[in-house]
Structure formats: structure tokens, C-alpha cells
Amino acid sequence: MLQRLQHLLGIEDLTREQVSFILDQAKPFQEFHRHPLKKLATLRGKTVALAFFENSTRTRISFATAAARLGADTMNLQAESSSLKKGESLLDTLWTLEAMRPDGIVIRHSSSGAPEFVAQRLGIPVVNAGDGTHEHPTQALLDALTIRDRKGKLEGLRVTILGDILHSRVARSNIHLLSKFGAHITLCGPAMWVPRDLESLAPDVRRVSRVDEALDGADVIIVLRVQTERLHEPMLAAEEYILQFQLTPERLRLAGPDTLVLHPGPMNRGLEIDPSVADGPQSGVLEQVTNGLAIRMALLYHLVGGAALEAAPAPGTTGKE
Amino acid sequence: MRVVEKRQLLSAEEIGRTLQRLAHEIVEKSGGTNDLALVGIRRRGVPLSQRLAKTIRDSSGVNVPVGTLDITLYRDDLSTVGPQPVIHSNEIDFSVDDRDLVLVDDVLYTGRTIRAAMNGLFDLGRPKRIRLCVLIDRGHREMPIEASFVGRNVETSDTEIVEVRLKEIDGEERVVLIDRVP
Amino acid sequence: MLLIKNGRVLDPSSGRDASLDILLDGSRISKVGANLSASNVEVFDASGMIVAPGFIDLHCHLREPGQELSETIETGTRAAARGGFTAVCTMPNTQPINDNASVTRGIVERAAAAGAVRVWPIGAASVGSKGEALAEIAAMRDAGIVAVSDDGKPVATARLMRQVMDYCRALDLPVIDHCEDPSLFAGGVMREGPRSIRLGLKGIPAQSESICVGRDVEVAMLTGARLHIAHMSTRASLEYVRAAKKQGLPVTCEVTPHHFTLIDEDVRYDSHYKMNPPLASREDRAALIEGLADGSVDAIATDHAPHHPSSKDVEFDRAPFGITGFETALALGLSELVHPGKISLKRLVELFTTGPARVLGIERKIAADEPADLTVFSPDVAWTFRAADSPSKSRNTPFDGRSFRGAPTATVVAGRIVYRR
Numbered sequence: 061m062l063q064r065l066q067h068l069l070g071i072e073d074l075t076r077e078q079v080s081f082i083l084d085q086a087k088p089f090q091e092f093h094r095h096p097l098k099k100l101a102t103l104r105g106k107t108v109a110l111a112f113f114e115n116s117t118r119t120r121i122s123f124a125t126a127a128a129r130l131g132a133d134t135m136n137l138q139a140e141s142s143s144l145k146k147g148e149s150l151l152d153t154l155w156t157l158e159a160m161r162p163d164g165i166v167i168r169h170s171s172s173g174a175p176e177f178v179a180q181r182l183g184i185p186v187v188n189a190g191d192g193t194h195e196h197p198t199q200a201l202l203d204a205l206t207i208r209d210r211k212g213k214l215e216g217l218r219v220t221i222l223g224d225i226l227h228s229r230v231a232r233s234n235i236h237l238l239s240k241f242g243a244h245i246t247l248c249g250p251a252m253w254v255p256r257d258l259e260s261l262a263p264d265v266r267r268v269s270r271v272d273e274a275l276d277g278a279d280v281i282i283v284l285r286v287q288t289e290r291l292h293e294p295m296l297a298a299e300e301y302i303l304q305f306q307l308t309p310e311r312l313r314l315a316g317p318d319t320l321v322l323h324p325g326p327m328n329r330g331l332e333i334d335p336s337v338a339d340g341p342q343s344g345v346l347e348q349v350t351n352g353l354a355i356r357m358a359l360l361y362h363l364v365g366g367a368a369l370e371a372a373p374a375p376g377t378t379g380k381e
Numbered sequence: 382m383r384v385v386e387k388r389q390l391l392s393a394e395e396i397g398r399t400l401q402r403l404a405h406e407i408v409e410k411s412g413g414t415n416d417l418a419l420v421g422i423r424r425r426g427v428p429l430s431q432r433l434a435k436t437i438r439d440s441s442g443v444n445v446p447v448g449t450l451d452i453t454l455y456r457d458d459l460s461t462v463g464p465q466p467v468i469h470s471n472e473i474d475f476s477v478d479d480r481d482l483v484l485v486d487d488v489l490y491t492g493r494t495i496r497a498a499m500n501g502l503f504d505l506g507r508p509k510r511i512r513l514c515v516l517i518d519r520g521h522r523e524m525p526i527e528a529s530f531v532g533r534n535v536e537t538s539d540t541e542i543v544e545v546r547l548k549e550i551d552g553e554e555r556v557v558l559i560d561r562v563p
Numbered sequence: 564m565l566l567i568k569n570g571r572v573l574d575p576s577s578g579r580d581a582s583l584d585i586l587l588d589g590s591r592i593s594k595v596g597a598n599l600s601a602s603n604v605e606v607f608d609a610s611g612m613i614v615a616p617g618f619i620d621l622h623c624h625l626r627e628p629g630q631e632l633s634e635t636i637e638t639g640t641r642a643a644a645r646g647g648f649t650a651v652c653t654m655p656n657t658q659p660i661n662d663n664a665s666v667t668r669g670i671v672e673r674a675a676a677a678g679a680v681r682v683w684p685i686g687a688a689s690v691g692s693k694g695e696a697l698a699e700i701a702a703m704r705d706a707g708i709v710a711v712s713d714d715g716k717p718v719a720t721a722r723l724m725r726q727v728m729d730y731c732r733a734l735d736l737p738v739i740d741h742c743e744d745p746s747l748f749a750g751g752v753m754r755e756g757p758r759s760i761r762l763g764l765k766g767i768p769a770q771s772e773s774i775c776v777g778r779d780v781e782v783a784m785l786t787g788a789r790l791h792i793a794h795m796s797t798r799a800s801l802e803y804v805r806a807a808k809k810q811g812l813p814v815t816c817e818v819t820p821h822h823f824t825l826i827d828e829d830v831r832y833d834s835h836y837k838m839n840p841p842l843a844s845r846e847d848r849a850a851l852i853e854g855l856a857d858g859s860v861d862a863i864a865t866d867h868a869p870h871h872p873s874s875k876d877v878e879f880d881r882a883p884f885g886i887t888g889f890e891t892a893l894a895l896g897l898s899e900l901v902h903p904g905k906i907s908l909k910r911l912v913e914l915f916t917t918g919p920a921r922v923l924g925i926e927r928k929i930a931a932d933e934p935a936d937l938t939v940f941s942p943d944v945a946w947t948f949r950a951a952d953s954p955s956k957s958r959n960t961p962f963d964g965r966s967f968r969g970a971p972t973a974t975v976v977a978g979r980i981v982y983r984r
Contacts, residue, residue: 064464088451088470097504102454149877171878172763173832194763229763260757366465
């Protein structure tokens with residue numbers, strides 16, 4: 061009997077069984093997307109708050125669509141229009157939201173730990189859509205679903221993650237998830253973005269400085285985007301990055317014809333990934349998008365549907381004083 | 382509160398003969414098997430629909446397509462107590478459009494399951510016709526739903542339960558009437 | 564008059580460790596001896612307790628003037644008294660900054676009126692602690708500062724540190740530095756390491772502190788001034804201090820209770836684990852404890868940094884650095900250092916008394932004519948710390964609800980009992 065998930069804050073604390081359960085539950089929703097009529101009434105009457113304190117179009121739309129197709133209504137909070145810019149604290153913004161009584165909240169925030177902060181204080185299910193450089197659990201889940209469908213399994217795969225690992229919450233969530241299935245993980249990217257401490261995240265994680273060594277024998281390559289907007293130092297010249305780390309067709313051949321290429325998006329075509337690789341037969345990016353919808357529907361179905369959480373702290377208290 | 386078996390409604394042999402009769406009825410009353418398709422409602426409607434299709438194939442040589450429908454997402458009784466039920470995929474590999482569908486289930490009771498099943502079917506397309514085939518009709522309808530093909534009508538009270546046990550799922554073949562006693 | 568009877572007097576200055584009575588007359592110690600008696604005197608029975616010279620906290624933040632939402636001199640000193648402290652040195656990063664004599668006088672006057680314990684202000688090293696011009700240190704000294712620091716930040720440059728040190732050497736004031744390299748610190752919120760990677764929080768490498776300690780020690784060598792390293796947290800920093808001491812330089816250092824108790828692995832998404840310097844590695848903690856034991860570390864100081872709950876109850880990234888510390892300092896010293904046998908009880912008392920006194924260039928001892936400042940404590944009493952019971956206005960502590968063995972039982976300042984358990 062699986063312990064009932066109350067929130068989805070990260071992959072790290074999930075068991076392998078819980079991960080498999082979520083992937084299995086996404087399957088009916090994959091099938092659902094082949095229906096001509098994509099509208100259920102399962103979550104009718106429920107409201108899902110989308111609190112995106114950090115800009116994101118794709119993930120927000122994916123969650124919004126997932127909620128809508130389940131028949132739920134959504135409440136939208138976006139960084140620009142939120143009073144967070146006027147100096148209102150995260151806590152106050154959330155009390156305001158909670159007073160409108162959503163049945164669940166999907167939150168993306170630039171502070172690592174923000175979803176946990178929210179989950180400790182509000183009495184409703186929280187889904188982490190990306191917090192700081194900590195985790196992006198739904199991305200790892202949709203990546204895993206794509207890998208499992210294409211490769212037939214998740215166990216014992218050789219996975220290479222390419223790029224700015226240090227600042228990537230996608231990388232961390234993927235490392236946590238794939239390790240639960242015994243993956244052999246190789247990290248490769250500019251040295252200052254692949255520090256040694258990353259190897260302590262999971263048992264079988266190694267760093268490799270040269271891309272051809274990193275790609276040799278890989279079953280799956282996850283290409284991370286170069287995050288120009290995160291303004292971390294040093295700003296590496298694009299040409300330097302391309303020269304050393306771009307996933308070109310030649311480099312992909314080092315991995316093999318069956319190697320799956322994934323990218324969390326949005327892609328900088330021509331920077332971290334060659335356009336022909338991005339659009340080629342080994343690329344799983346389109347499936348990633350549809351699988352994202354299926355995963356998010358499965359999560360909203362289980363977390364937001366069903367009875368309300370027990371023992372919710374009363375609104376207005378932190379439960380700590 | 383315990384459950385006690387009151388009486389057996391159908392033996393293994395009777396189940397077999399009833400399904401045979403139902404299969405023939407379906408063929409007779411369908412004016413041709415061209416557009417015919419069976420859709421079994423998870424769980425026990427599934428082996429029943431598969432057996433009906435086999436009988437139809439054995440007797441008339443026609444391969445009527447069979448699909449599986451999971452109605453969890455269409456139920457109206459979720460979100461009251463506890464966690465969400467686990468969902469399963471449908472397995473319908475034919476188009477539902479313009480089909481002469483027969484929904485197959487083990488027991489017809491309030492009719493809510495069938496209401497949900499119809500919602501599910503209409504999400505897949507636009508069937509020409511939907512009829513219902515059940516092994517047992519136990520009355521107590523709460524929806525305006527009727528079955529065109531009924532194995533046996535049984536009068537029951539609210540506390541009683543009709544349990545259909547099939548070898549594919551339960552390892553035995555019988556239909557029993559169960560009561561809850563304090 | 565106050566007679567403290569039957570206690571175990573532990574006085575590191577004289578080496579005394581015996582069952583003795585102490586008679587206090589007004590604000591001075593009148594007599595120390597066995598079986599004392601006097602008439603018309605209040606008696607405090609210290610049976611089963613340790614009587615030590617009054618504890619000194621070299622480093623705290625009383626937030627007055629300007630930040631009274633978080634703490635005032637009155638509430639902070641009441642919490643200090645509860646922690647067994649008889650004197651506290653309050654850092655200058657108030658609003659306005661204590662960089663001139665009138666602010667210093669204001670603090671001194673407020674403390675005289677409302678302080679439960681002695682308040683010894685520390686003045687800023689530079690005007691506004693901006694790291695540009697020297698503050699009016701001589702005038703502040705006349706107004707009562709006991710040391711100089713730009714705490715909250717490091718003294719900005721080696722060049723300025725040299726000027727501050729030269730100036731303070733002439734005035735016989737120690738220079739206390741909050742050691743940090745801003746370019747390595749760079750927006751970090753916890754120690755860089757496996758834990759910061761796992762939590763996705765920006766890390767600060769240990770070298771941020773030790774690079775600055777090294778710089779300061781070199782400048783101390785250049786100037787011969789008294790340098791005191793505030794809240795030292797790493798092995799590497801300690802190595803610099805040890806080397807300086809070996810060379811006979813007047814370099815001293817302090818360690819906070821949270822740094823000899825918690826480590827980076829303890830950090831979670833709870834701003835009560837966010838302080839500067841951040842919680843360090845397991846190896847650092849072990850090195851600090853070794854330094855506390857072998858005398859390389861001179862003092863335990865709390866860095867009591869109150870923040871009103873509303874300011875701490877935010878995402879980790881956005882929370883201000885700092886935790887409170889007065890009331891758990893002795894208890895943590897006992898539970899983490901003495902009870903497990905890592906240091907002796909006498910050594911612990913030194914770290915709270917003669918150690919800090921030496922940094923300030925004063926004496927702290929139990930003898931006739933000395934100030935009647937005493938800390939009486941039970942090394943064994945079982946109790947649970949509850950932040951809600953604290954007289955402090957703030958609740959930012961990771962130790963709320965923690966059980967301890969050992970607590971102050973009476974705090975005596977200038978002959979008056981300012982806290983009694």
C-alpha cells in the first residue's frame with residue numbers, strides 16, 4: 061500500500077515505488093490525449109492555484125492545460141502582476157491566495173525551499189513546479205516516462221547530463237530519480253558549473269571533463285540549456301561553450317544510434333544543441349512535452365482530487381509560534 | 382458487521398449457458414455484425430465481453446472487436462473519502478465513431494457506472510448506438526438506464542450484494558448473493 | 564550585602580576550585596573564605612552549584628538604537644542575565660551605527676537606566692562601517708567603547724585595517740574583525756558543500772573566512788595591534804590564529820556555541836539555521852572543539868542576533884542572517900563540551916570569563932575588592948529551553964524545545980541578583 065502523497069515537493073524523498081506509481085498513473089493520461097474530446101469532469105468544482113513567481117510560459121501552460129482537461133478551474137498568479145514586486149512577502153501572497161480557497165497550489169519560485177515553506181503553512185496540497193536550484197520534480201518524472209517508453213526500462217541505464225549542472229534543478233531531480241533505478245550517471249560541463257560536491261548527490265555519479273568521454277556509451281543524454289538569464293559568473297563565451305560542449309551530430313554518434321536525447325526546454329538551438337540533433341529521430345523533446353501533460357494530469361488527479369488533507373493548520377498561523 | 386453468503390444465484394455451468402444465450406441474442410438483435418463492437422467495463426465486464434466475442438466468433442465466424450473501458454475518471458462518487466482510486470488505461474484500439482456498441486458489465490445496479498461509461502465512450506467519439514449487456518440486473522436504478530441484454534433479473538434488498546466471481550479474476554466461477562449482518 | 568554560601572567557587576585567575584563562601588558588599592566583593600557569616604545579609608544558598616566570576620559575552624547585538632522591533636537593551640540584557648552573563652559587548656551595527664561618541668553615550672545611558680547587566684559598547688571602525696574613513700574612535704573610547712569593529716562586514720581593505728590597527732594600538736583598543744571575503748561570499752546563504760548542493764542553496768566556501776583571517780593576521784604582524792577574530796568557524800582560520808599566537812602576536816579569537824554544536828549537514832529550509840558565518844563542516848567543528856580545549860580559542864561568544872519573527876519567517880534565501888544565543892550558551896557549553904569530556908569545567912569557565920577579559924584587557928576574578936559580578940550555575944539541572952519564555956523580543960533559534968543538563972541559577976551584577984532561576 062503506497063503511502064499517500066500529500067504534496068510533490070521533490071523527487072529526493074520519494075521511494076522508487078512512488079515514482080513508478082506516478083509513471084504508471086500517467087499512462088492512462090497519455091492514452092487520453094489521443095481522444096478527440098480532451099475534457100474530463102473528474103476535478104470539476106476544484107480550483108488549482110498556479111503561483112508562478114518566476115517566469116515560465118511552458119510549464120505554466122502545461123499545468124494549466126492539465127488542470128483544465130481534468131475539469132478543474134485555475135487561479136493565476138504571475139510574477140509581473142503579483143504584489144510580490146511591491147514587497148509583499150511570500151507568506152502574505154499565499155494567505156491572500158489561500159483565502160480564495162484553492163484545492164491545490166502549483167508553485168514555481170526562485171528560492172530553493174519555497175514550496176516546502178508553503179506546504180508547512182497552508183493546508184492544501186502543493187506541487188513544486190521548480191524551486192530555485194533545488195528541484196523540478198515534474199520535469200524529472202516526464203523525462204523518466206519518456207525514457208521508459210523509448211528504452212523499455214529505467215533500470216541500470218547510462219545517463220549523461222550535459223551543461224550547467226550546478227544551477228540546474230532539472231539536473232538534480234533527474235539525478236535523484238534515475239539513481240533510484242540504479243542509473244549510472246555522468247555529469248559533464250564547464251568545470252565551474254560541475255563542482256565535485258555534485259558527486260555526493262547519489263551513489264553512482266561521476267564527473268567527466270571532456271564531452272566525448274562523457275557521451276561514450278550513453279543510453280540517454282540530457283542536454284541542459286545555457287541559462288543566460290541566471291547571470292551566474294563567469295559568463296562563458298558562447299563560442300567556448302559550443303566548441304567544448306555542444307551536442308553535435310558527430311558527438312551524438314559517439315554515443316550511438318539508439319541513444320535518446322532529451323532537453324528540458326526551451327532549447328537554445330545552435331548553442332547547447334545542434335538543430336539537427338534537436339529535431340532528429342533520436343530526440344525525444346516532443347514526447348517530453350506530451351508526457352509532461354500526462355504526468356501533471358496524473359499528479360493533479362491524485363493530489364488535488366480526493367478528500368482534503370487532514371490536520372490543516374488554521375489560516376493565519378504559521379504553526380510555529 | 383460481517384458478510385454472509387445467502388445463496389448462489391448462478392453456478393459455473395449456468396454462467397456458461399447464460400453467456401451463450403446472450404451472445405446469440407446480441408447477434409440476432411443487431412441486424413448484422415458489421416459495425417458491432419463490444420466494450421467491457423473494467424473489471425469483470427472485461428472477461429465477460431471477451432467470452433461473448435469468442436462465442437460470437439465460434440458460432441458465426443465473425444470477429445467482433447472487443448475493447449476495455451476504465452470508468453474511474455468518469456465516476457461521480459470520487460472526492461469524498463480518502464485517496465483517489467488508481468486509474469487504468471482504456472484499451473480500445475478501434476474507432477468508436479459510428480459503431481454499434483454493446484457495453485458489457487457484470488451487475489447492473491444504480492446505473493451510475495453505465496452513466497460514467499457512456500461519458501467515457503463519448504469522449505472517444507460518436508457511436509451510432511450504445512446498448513447494454515449485463516449478467517445480472519438487480520434493480521434499484523437511480524439513473525434512467527436499461528439493459529437490452531440481461532442474463533438474469535434478481536430481486537435484492539439494499540443491504541445485499543451480488544458478487545460475480547469469474548475464473549480470470551477470482552479463480553472460481555459462480556454468482557452469489559451476500560448479505561451484511563450486524 | 565549578599566552572601567553566597569556553600570557553592571563550589573571556580574576562579575580560573577587564582578586557580579581556586581573549592582567550596583567557599585563569598586560576601587558581597589555593595590558593588591564589590593568584600594570577602595572570600597570558608598564558612599563565612601554576617602548579619603543583616605541576604606543569603607543565597609549555592610549548594611550543588613558552581614560559582615564563577617561573572618560571564619562576559621564579547622559579541623552580541625542589542626539592536627538599540629533603531630531596531631527595537633527585534634530587541635532592546637532592556638529585553639536583550641534580561642535575556643543575557645537569564646543566560647548567566649554579567650556583561651555583554653554590543654556591536655555597533657545599529658541604526659544609526661555606533662560610529663560616534665553621542666551614539667555611544669546614548670547606549671551607555673540607556674544601559675544604565677534599563678540594562679539588567681553591564682553593557683560595554685563596541686564602536687565602529689569606520690564611519691558608517693562603510694570602510695572608507697576612520698570613525699571617531701578616540702572620542703568613542705572616552706564615551707565608553709571597549710573595542711572597535713565593523714561587524715556585519717569585514718574591515719573593508721587591508722589598507723584600512725592597517726590604519727585602524729595602528730590607530731587602535733595607540734588607544735590600546737582591540738580590533739575585532741568579522742572575517743569574510745565579499746567576492747567569495749557573493750550572495751551565499753550557507754556553507755558550500757554537499758548539503759548546499761542538495762538543498763540548491765548558494766554556497767559560501769570556507770576560504771571566504773580564512774582568506775580574511777589570513778589578511779588580518781598579516782596586518783597584525785605589520786602593526787602589532789591587538790586583533791580579535793569574531794565568530795571564528797573554520798579549521799583554516801584557526802590555523803592562522805595558532806600560527807600568529809606562536810609568533811607571539813596578540814591575536815585572539817572567539818567561537819559561538821552554535822558553531823561548536825551544529826554543522827552544515829544540519830541545515831534545512833528553516834531560517835533558524837541561517838547565520839553568518841554559516842554552519843561549517845564536521846571537520847571544522849572538530850577543529851574548533853580541539854581549539855577550545857587546547858587554548859587556541861580564547862573565548863566563547865554568543866553573537867546573539869535577534870530578528871523579529873516576521874522578518875525570519877520567509878524563504879531561506881531572503882531571511883536575514885542570525886540567531887539568538889544568550890540563554891543557550893552555557894547549556895550548550897556543558898552539553899557539547901563538558902559533559903562528553905571534551906573540555907574541563909574549569910576550561911569552560913575560562914572561555915566565559917578570563918578568556919574574554921583578556922581580549923578586552925581587563926581582569927575577571929573572584930577576590931576581595933573585585934567587582935561583585937558572579938555567575939552561579941548548576942551543571943546538572945535538567946531543563947528544556949522554550950523560546951517563547953525568553954525575555955528577548957525575538958524567537959530565532961534552532962534550539963527551541965531542546966533539553967539540556969545544566970543552567971545558570973543566579974546572575975549577580977554589581978552585587979545585585981539580576982536573575983534567579
